[in-house]
Amino acid sequence: MKIGELAAATGTSVRLLRYYEEQGLMVSSRLESGHRRYADDAPAAVLRIRALLDAGLPTRVIRDLLPCVLRDGTVAACRLETLQAHLRGLDDRISALSETRTSLAGLISATEAHALA
Template sequence: MKIGELARETGVSIRLLRYYEEQGLLASRRLPSGHRRYGADAPETVRRIRVLLAAGLPTRVIRDVLPCVRGAGLDPCVSEHLRAQLDGLDGRIAALQETRASLAALVASTERTAA
């Protein structure tokens, strides 16, 4: 499958497909002309990459967990990676909530002063 065909089938731009390949997420073989050819499993691989990206995983983590993705399910080998990402996200959310509370207090104090 040519890169343009893969882009059309998956709805992912050619530029992104090249990026996935650079990041080690997607494999192709090169023809003597230099053109990329993707295997029959490439569309499913791209769909898996998109699902993992939508879950907020960075490409470096996706590269590690992608071999453990089976169809719509995940093998237990990804649990540690996913737990670490979830813990990090929880930490960022907690920090944002603290920042929001501080900002809300500042806004409230300026509104009381203006009144």
């Protein structure tokens, strides 16, 4: 299928599909005219990529995971540690943001109290 057909089938922009290819997440062949041609299973591949992106995984991690992604979209157990490490990283960032929020809320409260005094 051509890139425009793949874009329409997946609701993904042509520009984004090109980006996926640049990042090594997808491959295409070229027609004599130079147009990209994707395999029949490309729509499923795009949906898997989008699901992994929605899970917050960067493209460099997705590129490493894709060979282990099963047809149902889950990742083979051999890559479980990678997913767990990413989850720990997210938990650490959430904790740091929570602390930052608490500090900012305290600063706002102190500023409001000072303004009312």
